[in-house]
Amino acid sequence: MKIPDEFQHLTPYNMNSYTDSFVSGKQQKYIELQYYRDENSLKFYARVLFHVETQGAPGIVHGGAIASVLDETMGAVSFLNKMPAVTASLTVNYHRPLPVEKTVYIITQVEKTEGRKIYIIGKMVDKNQRLFADSKGIFVKVPNERIGL
Numbered sequence: 281m282k283i284p285d286e287f288q289h290l291t292p293y294n295m296n297s298y299t300d301s302f303v304s305g306k307q308q309k310y311i312e313l314q315y316y317r318d319e320n321s322l323k324f325y326a327r328v329l330f331h332v333e334t335q336g337a338p339g340i341v342h343g344g345a346i347a348s349v350l351d352e353t354m355g356a357v358s359f360l361n362k363m364p365a366v367t368a369s370l371t372v373n374y375h376r377p378l379p380v381e382k383t384v385y386i387i388t389q390v391e392k393t394e395g396r397k398i399y400i401i402g403k404m405v406d407k408n409q410r411l412f413a414d415s416k417g418i419f420v421k422v423p424n425e426r427i428g429l
């Protein structure tokens with residue numbers, strides 16, 4: 281199966297301390313998601329399949345479902361970079377309708393930090409690098425105990 285070049289050398293990443301998420305937890309059957317990381321980069325990656333249960337318009341993935349997956353993958357890149365943070369703001373641009381049952385790929389990265397603020401960007405593409413959505417957000421560093429760590 282063809283996958284984006286950037287995904288060829290990644291290793292699957294399982295978030296052991298974060299297993300019941302409504303986005304990526306195995307208890308839900310709406311979204312199939314596998315995270316990946318690259319030891320040599322500060323980016324974080326996901327392969328995602330939205331099942332028909334995530335549709336808004338018939339056959340098209342709901343924009344809120346796309347935003348949720350981007351949000352979690354963006355949040356995760358802050359944790360991986362040892363900066364536990366929560367979403368303060370999130371902007372998503374939807375470039376074309378995403379059909380249900382189509383595998384797509386997400387890439388997120390930290391753009392810059394300013395004090396407690398972490399600026400994170402993300403994008404969702406298919407195997408041919410066609411852009412479905414991109415996102416930017418401000419995540420704010422919080423003490424571990426504020427997020428149950």
Ligand SMILES: CCCCCCCC/C=C\CCCCCCCC(=O)SCCNC(=O)CCNC(=O)[C@H](O)C(C)(C)COP(=O)(O)OP(=O)(O)OC[C@H]1O[C@@H](n2cnc3c(N)ncnc32)[C@H](O)[C@@H]1OP(=O)(O)O
Pocket residue numbers: 295297298351352355356359360365366367368369395396397418420422427428429
């Ligand atoms: C979540 C964790 C789970 C456990 C994980 C285990 C490990 C697993 C590993 C990886 C998985 C990762 C999965 C991530 C999951 C997805 C992420 C989410 O969905 S998080 C939930 C939704 N978000 C909230 O619930 C935030 C609610 N809001 C707040 O708590 C506060 O408003 C907060 C923390 C954002 C700010 O409050 P203040 O009182 O601490 O700080 P102030 O002083 O107000 O802001 C600090 C700086 O941020 C700016 N700021 C605040 N809000 C802003 C906004 N909306 N836009 C722009 N800037 C903002 C402010 O202007 C200030 O900037 P200046 O330092 O002055 O430069």
